[in-house]
Amino acid sequence: MANAEELIRGTLLGVLPEQANGERSVVLQRVLANSTASSLGLQAGDKILSINNQNLSNFSELLSVVQPLKSQQSIAVTFERDGETITRTGTMQPRPYEVSGHADVLYESVTYKDNQLRSITYRPAGEHGKAPAIFFIQGYTCGSIDMGITPEATTKQLVEQFAAAGYVVFRVEKPGVGDSQSVQHCNVIDFSTETNAFTQALKALKQKPYVDSEKVYLWGHSLGVLHSAVVANREPVTGIVGYGGVLKPWYDYMLDIYELQSVKHFDASEVQAKRNKNLMEPVLNMWLNSDKDWLEITQHPATQKAINARLLNIDGERVIDRHYSFFRDLNRYNFTELWHSIEAPVFMMHGSLDIQAIEKNWAFDLANLSSNPKSKAIEIEGAEHAFMRYDTKSEYDTARANRAFNPSQPGERFDHRIAEQTLAWLEQLGGSQPQALQFSGINHIQYQDETKEKPFVGNGFLIEYRDKLYALTVKHALLEAKSASMNSVTIEGHISDWRIYPNHSPEQYVKLGRLLNESRQEALDMKVLSKDWLIFEVKENHSNLQVLRLREAPIEEGESLTAYGCSYSTKTTCRQDAYPGKYIKSTDTNLRITMPDLDLASLRGLSGSPVLDQQRRVVGIVSNLLPSESGEGFDFAPANLSYLLAELNKLND
Numbered sequence: 001m002a003n004a005e006e007l008i009r010g011t012l013l014g015v016l017p018e019q020a021n022g023e024r025s026v027v028l029q030r031v032l033a034n035s036t037a038s039s040l041g042l043q044a045g046d047k048i049l050s051i052n053n054q055n056l057s058n059f060s061e062l063l064s065v066v067q068p069l070k071s072q073q074s075i076a077v078t079f080e081r082d083g084e085t086i087t088r089t090g091t092m093q094p095r096p097y098e099v100s101g102h103a104d105v106l107y108e109s110v111t112y113k114d115n116q117l118r119s120i121t122y123r124p125a126g127e128h129g130k131a132p133a134i135f136f137i138q139g140y141t142c143g144s145i146d147m148g149i150t151p152e153a154t155t156k157q158l159v160e161q162f163a164a165a166g167y168v169v170f171r172v173e174k175p176g177v178g179d180s181q182s183v184q185h186c187n188v189i190d191f192s193t194e195t196n197a198f199t200q201a202l203k204a205l206k207q208k209p210y211v212d213s214e215k216v217y218l219w220g221h222s223l224g225v226l227h228s229a230v231v232a233n234r235e236p237v238t239g240i241v242g243y244g245g246v247l248k249p250w251y252d253y254m255l256d257i258y259e260l261q262s263v264k265h266f267d268a269s270e271v272q273a274k275r276n277k278n279l280m281e282p283v284l285n286m287w288l289n290s291d292k293d294w295l296e297i298t299q300h301p302a303t304q305k306a307i308n309a310r311l312l313n314i315d316g317e318r319v320i321d322r323h324y325s326f327f328r329d330l331n332r333y334n335f336t337e338l339w340h341s342i343e344a345p346v347f348m349m350h351g352s353l354d355i356q357a358i359e360k361n362w363a364f365d366l367a368n369l370s371s372n373p374k375s376k377a378i379e380i381e382g383a384e385h386a387f388m389r390y391d392t393k394s395e396y397d398t399a400r401a402n403r404a405f406n407p408s409q410p411g412e413r414f415d416h417r418i419a420e421q422t423l424a425w426l427e428q429l430g431g432s433q434p435q436a437l438q439f440s441g442i443n444h445i446q447y448q449d450e451t452k453e454k455p456f457v458g459n460g461f462l463i464e465y466r467d468k469l470y471a472l473t474v475k476h477a478l479l480e481a482k483s484a485s486m487n488s489v490t491i492e493g494h495i496s497d498w499r500i501y502p503n504h505s506p507e508q509y510v511k512l513g514r515l516l517n518e519s520r521q522e523a524l525d526m527k528v529l530s531k532d533w534l535i536f537e538v539k540e541n542h543s544n545l546q547v548l549r550l551r552e553a554p555i556e557e558g559e560s561l562t563a564y565g566c567s568y569s570t571k572t573t574c575r576q577d578a579y580p581g582k583y584i585k586s587t588d589t590n591l592r593i594t595m596p597d598l599d600l601a602s603l604r605g606l607s608g609s610p611v612l613d614q615q616r617r618v619v620g621i622v623s624n625l626l627p628s629e630s631g632e633g634f635d636f637a638p639a640n641l642s643y644l645l646a647e648l649n650k651l652n653d
Helices: 059-066 154-164 191-204 226-236 250-266 270-288 295-301 300-307 324-330 336-341 360-368 394-403 417-430 478-482 525-533 640-653
Strands: 016-019 028-030 047-051 074-081 084-092 103-112 115-124 131-137 166-174 211-221 239-243 346-352 375-379 441-445 459-465 468-473 495-501 508-516 519-522 534-541 546-551 560-565 577-586 589-596 610-611 615-625 634-637
Touching: 016 059, 047 059, 084 534, 103 191, 115 154, 115 191, 131 154, 131 191, 131 226, 131 589, 154 166, 166 191, 191 226, 191 324, 211 226, 211 360, 226 239, 239 525, 239 577, 250 324, 270 295, 270 324, 295 300, 336 441, 346 360, 346 417, 360 375, 375 417, 375 560, 394 495, 441 478, 459 495, 468 640, 478 525, 519 525, 534 640, 560 615, 589 615
Parallel strands: 131 166, 131 211, 211 239, 239 346, 346 375, 459 546, 546 615
Antiparallel strands: 016 028, 028 047, 047 074, 074 084, 103 115, 115 166, 441 459, 441 495, 459 468, 468 534, 495 508, 508 534, 560 577, 560 610, 577 589, 589 634, 610 615, 615 634
């Protein structure tokens, strides 16, 4: 295993074109933040004419000019904006690194013959023992798996879900991609060479000191499902998960692309689809089922007919964005035999809106090849290939047609169910789950008078907001912690040390710094319940507490929410209890949650605990009880996010 510093960090121009194969110039659709392009002041709509005095006619030429440039090398970009030709100069900026609120992100490498591949590992924060691992194997393209520039991307969020559940999550670049150094680039290798890269990476993953080598799972996406079958036959794994994969030979799959996919997803008539298949059949047969010379194939009349009919785009020796030999080699594998020979359990998922995995039965046929009784397949309604979710096919089609479909910025379209189904299956395997995650800890307060302390004053937790770490608890904790001289919302001069740690585990502590929303004008009385949040800077973090994020979307009536923390009544045994309930509605300052089977009077001390949705996003903080609107009993009434967000935004203005 090579050290991360042995690989030079790649650079990033940071532009997306309106049309990748545009003629004469490149018009920008988007400029990424924290990139070279943004530092040069480029904007969407700019037309790139040249880079470093090399004229450009398409986006591929732009990439070939930019990719060799190293960090801090000079760059000059000439572009047209509003009819004016402008040249801007600067230096190439390194790609930003991925960060996580749930894990330490390790940029390392995997080394084997003629290759040093960049690997990115999410190691659960605060973990000191061995943890189970998920090896995510990406699809067929030669794109980078490094998502530092796209932190909201669907794949990044999927990885975060696995990391939040306590798994090591591992990914590796393909040869020559990203920071990797290889004699042969991904663009020219075949399927077997690429599979060998993933096999070598799996061996390296098993050797990591923090990985339980007896609990390593492959997670294949798209063509990564096919890689998983080969890798698992070469290096044993504990289980395999796949999403959006194919079982049949690649030749047969390509025929389905022209005959089935075009009708199902692109509104072609069955007559036109049959005509397209007949045009492509001889081309695919020459390409995939023979050793015929590629130049001879490209010049063949059947191929020229397919090209003229716009059914095939050939760029030299590249076709469908890979070297022609990649798919020819892939077609020679018997995946039915490979899956049948794997002893590990298999879990296959199919999204009902998946364009690439055309038929639902493929996932079920694949799972049925396994002799392991724990193997299974499911269909997820409304899920599509890139981990996004739509209510209807019409809604999905419209998003694609209007270019609103963007897995790099999915917003609320990210489909959490794919990871949730994965984690549920892993749990069913038995003995596979990592230790329960710690979302909160108790507040321990030391006063200026060192003889006085409060060992348990409610709960607290950590969040990340705008790339900054904060510790949170309730403001009314000061009412219980107050000394005789405390009469306003401040701790200065009164409290010398405030820590949060899991009950009975003081060695796993967070040491708090300044109280960021203190107010000497705000009286310390019961009125603080209307703004019941304390926001601290984090001075030291030696804990295993998960760093949480705030939910942005509205909560739906009846949605399941859970508070995590300890109450005074359970303090002798509690490390972290879960208090589930159902959302009713919101007031200006509070949520209303029903907990019909719980004695609400026993919750004293739970204040300050986070209230999380099913994706473990913060929706509130345990604060109060309110009389039920039915007139019977009380509703659980955590403080909502309104005051917290207002204060956090002030701190970040």
